[in-house]
Amino acid sequence: MTDSESLSSEGAEKVVVQAPNLPLMVHAQYVKDISFENPHAPHSLRAGLETPRMDVNITLDARALEDDKIKSLYEVVLRVAARAERKEQTVYVAEVLYAVCVSLPNVPEEHHHPVLLVEVPKLAFPYARKILADLTQDGGFSPLMLGPVDFHSMYLSRFAAKDDSQKSN
Secondary structure (H helix, E strand, C coil), X not given: CCCEEEECCCCXXXXXXXXXXXXXXXXXXXXXXXXXXXXXXXXXXXXXXXXXXXXXXXXXXXXXXXXXXXXXXXXXXXXXXXXXXXXXEEEEEEEEEEEEEEECCCCCHHHHHHHHHHHHHHHHHHHHHHHHHHHHHHCCCXXXXXXXXXXXXXXXXXXXXXXXXXXXX
């Protein structure tokens, strides 16, 4: 359908539907980098071993992209890294960098930062989580099932602390 398209059926009244102006437009989603290390296989895959201790880190990066045709174009990269250890020995290390290219044509510039570091990661995280679960399963382990992430709270804790330190100076 186009931005404004007529919908009709035989004998029905003609209705015009206007597409809403969405705050952001997704241009591409992709795996930017992926890594899996299984340094002690096949010994680390034996049955009956204790469950490894997990350490998961999530980081975000956003940068503006230059484009002659698209205004306010950005790349947001969600990095999800997981390390499994058993008795101080690395069982596996998995990392996914999942990127999304978006434009924010209908968002005032002062709101770009929170949209890029809260709303875009909310869209990207389910994909990165699925890729990481498949990656760990393909490495011979149970799929790593990550719970939901509160990107809004992450944003507030990171940038509210920065604002507080700037105000105290």
